[in-house]
Amino acid sequence: MVYSVTKYGAVGDGATNDAAAIQSAIDACNAAGGGRVVLEGGHTYYSSSIELKSNVELHLEQGALLKAHSDISTYFNPNGDDASVAAVSGAKAVDRPVAKPAYTFIHAKDADNFSITGQGAVDGNVYAFMKRASRYYFNGDFYPRPTMVYVEHCNHISFHDVTLQNSPFWTLHPAGCNDVLISNIRVLNPLDCTNSDGIDPDHSTNVRIIGCHVQCADDCICLKTTAGNNEYGPTKNVIISNCTLTSTSAAIKIGTEGVADFENILVDNCIITGTNRGLSIQIRDGGCVRNVSFSNIMIETRRFAECWWGCAEPIVMTTHDRNANTHSGSIENVRFFNVTCKGENGVFLSGNEENHIKNVLFENVNVCLEATSKWERGMYDLRPIPPEKEGMLHQKSAAMFLRWVDGVTVRNSTLGFAGEDRSDFAQALLTQNCTNVQTMGLTAEAAAPEYQSIELG
Numbered sequence: 001m002v003y004s005v006t007k008y009g010a011v012g013d014g015a016t017n018d019a020a021a022i023q024s025a026i027d028a029c030n031a032a033g034g035g036r037v038v039l040e041g042g043h044t045y046y047s048s049s050i051e052l053k054s055n056v057e058l059h060l061e062q063g064a065l066l067k068a069h070s071d072i073s074t075y076f077n078p079n080g081d082d083a084s085v086a087a088v089s090g091a092k093a094v095d096r097p098v099a100k101p102a103y104t105f106i107h108a109k110d111a112d113n114f115s116i117t118g119q120g121a122v123d124g125n126v127y128a129f130m131k132r133a134s135r136y137y138f139n140g141d142f143y144p145r146p147t148m149v150y151v152e153h154c155n156h157i158s159f160h161d162v163t164l165q166n167s168p169f170w171t172l173h174p175a176g177c178n179d180v181l182i183s184n185i186r187v188l189n190p191l192d193c194t195n196s197d198g199i200d201p202d203h204s205t206n207v208r209i210i211g212c213h214v215q216c217a218d219d220c221i222c223l224k225t226t227a228g229n230n231e232y233g234p235t236k237n238v239i240i241s242n243c244t245l246t247s248t249s250a251a252i253k254i255g256t257e258g259v260a261d262f263e264n265i266l267v268d269n270c271i272i273t274g275t276n277r278g279l280s281i282q283i284r285d286g287g288c289v290r291n292v293s294f295s296n297i298m299i300e301t302r303r304f305a306e307c308w309w310g311c312a313e314p315i316v317m318t319t320h321d322r323n324a325n326t327h328s329g330s331i332e333n334v335r336f337f338n339v340t341c342k343g344e345n346g347v348f349l350s351g352n353e354e355n356h357i358k359n360v361l362f363e364n365v366n367v368c369l370e371a372t373s374k375w376e377r378g379m380y381d382l383r384p385i386p387p388e389k390e391g392m393l394h395q396k397s398a399a400m401f402l403r404w405v406d407g408v409t410v411r412n413s414t415l416g417f418a419g420e421d422r423s424d425f426a427q428a429l430l431t432q433n434c435t436n437v438q439t440m441g442l443t444a445e446a447a448a449p450e451y452q453s454i455e456l457g
Contacts, residue, residue, distance in 0.1 A: 001029070001032060001034075001035035001036070002035060002036050002038055003025040003026075003028055003029045003035060003036065003037045003038065004025070004038050004040065005018065005021055005022050005025045005037065005038065005039055005040075005045065006021075006040060007025075008021045008022070008024040008025040008028070009021035009024070010022060010025075010039075010043075010045055012039075012040070012042075012043025012044060012045050013043070013044070013046075014043075014044035014045075014046050014065075014067065015046060016046060017046060017047060017048055017069060017074070018045045018046060018047050019047040019048040019049065019050055019069070019074070022037070022039070022045065022047055022050050022066075023050050023051065025037045026050065026051070026052065026053055026056055026058070027053070029053075029055075029056045030053035030054060030055060030056050033055060034054070034055025034056060034113070035055075035056070035057070036056075036057045036059050037056055037057065037058050037059065038059050038061065039058075039059070039060045039061060039064040039066060039118075039120060040061055040064060041061035041062045041063035041064045041120065042063045042064070043063075043064060043065070044065040044067055045064070045065065045066045045067065046067050046069060047066060047067065047068065047069060047105075048069045048071070048074035048075065049074065049075045049076035049103075049104060049105055049106070049107060050105075050106055050107070051076065051107050051108065052106060052107070052108035052111055052114050052116075052151065053108070053111050053114065054111045054112050054113055054114060055112075055113050055114065056114050056115075057114065057115045057116075057117055058114070058115070058116045058117070059116075059117050059118045060116075060117070060118035060119070060120025060121065060122070060162055061118055061119065061120055062118070062119040062120060063119075063120065064118065064120030064121070065120060065121050065122075065123055066120070066121070066122045066123065067122075067123040067125055068105045068122075068123060068124050068125040068128075068146065068148070069125070070125055070128035070129075072103055072129070072146065075103035075104065075105065075146055076103065076104050076105075076107045077102060077103055077104075078100045078101055078102075078104060078107065078109070078150065078152065079100050079101075079102060100150075100152075100175075100228045100229065101144055101146070101147035101150045101169070101170070101173065102142075102144050102145075102146075103144075103145070103146040103147070104146060104147045104148075104149070104150040105122075105124060105146055105147070105148050105149065106122070106148065106149045106150070106151075107149075107150055107151070108150075108151040108152070108154055108157075109151070109152045109153055109154070110152075110153050110154070111151070111154050111157075112154055112155045112156055112157070113155075113156050113157070114154070114157055114158075115157065115158040115159065115160065116149070116158075116159050116160075116162055117158070117159075117160045117161055117162060118160075118161060118162050119161055119162070119163075120162065120163070121162065121163035121164070121165055122148065122149070122162065122163070122164050122165070123165050123166050124146065124148045124164075124165070124166045124167035124168050124169075124171070125166060125168070126138075126166040126167060126168045126189070126190060126193050126196070127166075128168070129145045129146065129168040129169075130145075130168055130193050133194075134307065136192065136304075136305040136307055136308075137192045137193070137194050137217065137305075137307060137308075138190070138192055138193045138194065139194050140168065140194075140195075143195075144169050144170075144195070145168040145169040145195065146168055146169055147167075147169050147170045147171075147173050148164060148167040148168075148169070148170070148171045148172065149164065149171065149172045149173065150170075150173045150175070151173070151174050151175070151177060152174075152175045152176055152177070152229070153175070153176040153177065153232070154174070154176075154177045155177065155178045155179055156178075156179045157174070157177060157179070157180055157181070158180075158181045158182075158183075159172065159181070159182045159183070159185055160181075160183050160184060160185070161183075161184050161185065162185055162186075163185070163186040163187075163188060164185060164186070164187050164188075165186075165187070165188040165189065166188070166189060166190070167187075167189050167196050167216075168193070168195075168196065169195050169196065169197075170195070170196070170197040170200050171187050171189065171196065171197060171198050171199065171200075171216065172185075172187070172198070172199045172200065173197075173200045173202060174200075174201055174202065174204050174207070175202040175203055175204065175226070175229045175232065176202070176203045176204065176229050176231070176232030177201075177204045177205075177207075178204065178205045178206055179205075179206045180201065180204055180206070180207045180208070181208050181210075182199060182207070182208065182209045182210070182212060183208070183209075183210045183211055183212070184210070184211045184212065185212050186212070186213045186214075187199065187212070187213070187214040187215065187216060187220070188215055189215065189216035189217060190217060191215065191216070191217045191246070191247075191248050192217055192248070193217050194217055194218065195217075195218055196216045196217050196218050197216060197218045197219050197220075197222050198214035198215075198216045198218075198219070198220040198221055198222075198247075199212070199214065199220070199221045199222070200219075200221075200222050200223075200224055201223055201224070201235055201238060202223075202224040202225065202226050202229055202232075202235065203224075203225050203226070203229045203230070203231075203232035203233055203234065203235055203260060204232075204235055204238075205233075205234075205235070205236050205237050206237045207235075207237070207238045207239070208238075208239045208241075209221060209238075209239070209240045209241075209243065210239070210240075210241050210242055210243075211241075211242045211243065212243045212244075213243070213244045213245075214243065214244075214245050214246070214247075215245070215246040215247070216247055216248075217247070217248045217249070218247065218248070218249045219247060219249050219250045219251075219252075219253045219280075220243075220245040220246070220247045220250070220251045220252065220275075221240055221243070221245070221251070221252050221253070222250070222252075222253045222254075222255075223235050223238060223253070223254045223255075223262055223265065224255070224257045224258065225257065225258050225259050225260035225261070225262065225287050226257045226259070227257070227259050227285075230259050230260060233260060234260045234261040234262065234263060234287075235260070235261075235262050236261070236262065236263045236264045236265075237264045238264070238265045238266070239266045239268075240252060240265075240266070240267045240268070240270065241266075241267070241268045241269050241270070242268075242269045242270070243270045243271075244270070244271050244272075244273075245270060245271070245272045245273075245275065246272075246273055246274045246275055247275045247276065247277075248275075248276050248304050248308050249275075249276055249277060249308055249309055249310060250275070250276070250277040250278070250279075250280040250309075250310065250316075251270075251272040251275045251277065251278050251279070251299075252267055252270070252272075252278070252279050252280070253277075253279075253280040253281070253282060254280070254281045254282070254283075254289055254292070255280075255281060255282035255283050255284060255285075255287075255289075256282040256283070256284045256285075256384060257284075257285065258283055258284065258285045258286075258287035258289075258329065259285045259286055259287055260286075260287045261287050261288045261289070261290070261329070262287060262288070262289045262290075262292075263288075263289070263290045263291050264291050265291070265292040265293070266292075266293050266295075267279070267292075267293065267294045267295070267297065268293075268294075268295045268296055268297075269295075269296045269297075270296075270297050270298075271297070271298045272297065272298065272299045272300065272301075273300045274300065274302065275299075275300070275301055275302075276301065276302070276303070276304045276308050276309070276310035276311075276312060277301065277309075277310040277312070277313050277314075277316055278297075278299035278301055278313070278314040278315060278341065278343075279294055279297070279299070279314070279315045279316070279336075279339075280310075280313075280315075280316045280317070281316070281317040281318070281331055281334070282316075282317075282318055283318070283319040283320075283328045283329050283330075283331060284319075284320060284321070284322040284326070284328055284384055285322055285326055285328065285329065286326070286327065286328070286329050287329045288329035288330045288331070288332075289329070289330070289331045289332070289334070290330075290331075290332050290333050291333045292333070292334045292335070293334075293335045293337070294315075294334075294335065294336045294337070294339060295335075295336075295337040295338055295339070296337070296338045296339075297338070297339045297340070298339075298340045299314040299315075299339065299340065299341045299342070299343070300342050300343060301313065301314050301341075301342075301343030301344060301345065302343060302344055302372055302373050303344050303345075303373045303375035303376070303377060304373075304375065305375065306375075306376075309381055309383050310381050311344075311345050311377070311379050311380055311381045311392075312343045312344040312345040312373075312377075313343075313345045313346065313347065313348045313380070313381075314339075314341035314342075314343050314345070314346070314347060314367065315336065315339070315341065315347040315348070315349075316347070316348045316349070317331055317334065317348075317349045317350070317357060317360075318348075318349070318350045318351075318382065319331050319350075319351050319352065319355050319357060320350070320352055320382060320385050321352070321385075321386070322384065322385075322386070323386045324386065327355075328352070328355060329355075330355060330357075330358070331351070331357045331358070332357070332358040332359050333358075333359050334357075334359070334360050334361075335360075335361045335363075336360075336361065336362045336363065336365050337361075337363050337364060337365075338363075338364045338365075339362075339364075339365045339366070340365075340366045341365070341366065341367045341368070342367075342368045342370065343369065343370075344369065344370070344371060344372060344373060344375075344377055344397075345369065345377065345380070345397050346367055346369055346397050346398050346399040346400050346401060346415075347362075347365075347367055347399070347400040347401070347402075348380050348401050349401070349402045349403070349405050349408075350380075350382070350402075350403050350404065351403065351404030351405055352404055353404065353433075355404075356404045356405060356406045357404065357405045357406070358405070358406045358407055359406075359407045360405060360407065360408050360409070361408075361409045361411070362400075362408075362409065362410045362411065362413055363409075363411045363412060363413070364411075364412050364413060365410070365413040366413060366414045366415075367399045367400060367413075367414070367415050367416070368399075368414075368416055368417065368418050369397060369399055369416075369417045369418070369425050369447070370417065370418040370419040371419055371421045371422075371424065372419075377397065377424035377425075378394065378395065378396045378397060378423075378424035378425075379392045379393060379394045379395065379397075380392070380393040380395065380397075380401070381393075395426075396424055396425060396426040396447075397424060397425050397426065398425075398426050398427040398428065398429065398430040399415035399416060399417065399425075399427070399428045399429065399444070400415055400428070400429045400430070401427075401430045401431075401432075402429075402430070402431045402432070402434050402437070403431065403432040403433055403434065404432075404433045404434065405431070405434045405437075406434065406435045406436060407435070407436045408431075408434060408436070408437045408438070409438045409439075409440070410429070410437075410438070410439045410440075410442050411438075411439075411440045411441055411442070412440070412441040412442075413441070413442055413443070414442075414443045414444075415428040415429055415442070415443070415444045415445070416428060416443070416444070416445040417445070417446075417447045422447040422448055425447035425448075426446065426447055426448075426451045427446050427447075427451045427452055427453065427454070427455050428444035428445055428446050428447075428453045428454060429442070429444050429453070429454045429455070429456075430455050430457075431455070431456045431457055432457050433457070434456070434457070437456055439454070442454075
């Protein structure tokens with residue numbers, strides 16, 4: 001059964017608030033047992049928040065635009081009437097726990113078997129909620145700003161083909177969901193508007209993200225286990241494949257919000273370009289990471305302004321305590337196969353004295369460092385860490401730098417440097433406080449004769 005929103009009163013002129021008409025069509029479809037709610041092409045549907053329901057397909061035809069209303073008071077609040085919003089400054093320096101989104105444009109809870117589909121677009125109206133904070137980024141007056149799509153405790157849900165664009169905060173956030181299929185969608189957010197994550201599976205299981213293109217000023221795909229949704233357990237059984245990704249932060253990340261565990265993660269056949277960090281595991285809370293595989297991935301990184309976390313590391317894994325009262329979880333059993341890295345920094349793994357990273361394999365991993373941007377190099381980004389500690393580790397970059405890691409194998413790989421300016425580069429492989437480091441079939445060349453190619457410690 002097809003339910004046209006225009007038959008329920010939607011005008012589609014880009015000015016009239018069509019939320020009531022769209023919601024009426026969704027409600028009628030749900031009451032009848034399910035079907036397709038259609039936003040016809042050639043129209044802009046300006047809308048306040050809408051609520052998805054079970055067995056409803058929200059379908060945007062080619063040329064249909066569902067645009068978020070600019071008045072925040074008309075948005076749904078998952079926290080109830082007393083959502084707290086806080087002033088915010090800085091770009092990626094912000095890393096405070098989020099209870100649940102304070103506002104959301106498209107929302108669902110306890111709804112199963114629904115989908116968002118079609119060749120049309122959902123637009124978050126980003127600049128209604130953002131202002132320029134510096135020449136390098138836009139920010140907002142409150143935090144968190146509206147999430148574009150937030151769905152909680154929903155099962156057997158799908159997102160196909162649709163474009164999600166101009167989100168003022170996280171774009172697609174499934175929390176506490178099981179059996180989530182995200183395929184062939186586009187996320188197109190400005191690269192200078194902060195906190196605009198692309199896809200954030202949170203305490204969710206059996207998630208497949210396939211064939212997507214994501215560009216955003218924050219993490220493209222970020223697996224989370226946030227404090228506000230901790231009732232739902234770990235994030236596990238996740239497949240990410242055949243995606244193209246560009247970000248001013250990390251292309252694919254696990255953490256930093258990680259109060260519960262992450263396990264059984266497969267990432268395959270992805271291309272990452274123009275990005276501050278490629279593959280990132282950042283553990284700052286009590287959740288642990290285990291059984292992760294990255295394979296067949298091409299990564300190109302570059303430095304951005306210091307306000308963005310990261311120093312162009314193509315692969316980074318860190319476990320550091322968030323603060324004196326919040327101790328970080330463990331990282332173990334992580335594999336990298338057939339990964340090509342080119343950028344302005346090297347692979348960086350950092351456990352800590354009390355909590356070593358364990359059991360890591362690099363096989364057919366090729367790393368080449370080359371200076372290409374105007375930004376300062378020769379450092380590693382440790383943020384977020386307690387304020388009394390230094391956020392940057394100032395040290396010339398090795399092609400691969402490992403510290404407090406137990407059980408590392410580097411097999412059939414190449415570590416080296418290119419370009420004339422190698423003044424910020426050093427060893428090919430440097431280890432500190434590591435045990436059981438094995439190299440087999442490794443080709444390693446230092447940046448300059450005064451450095452050892454391989455320096456183990």
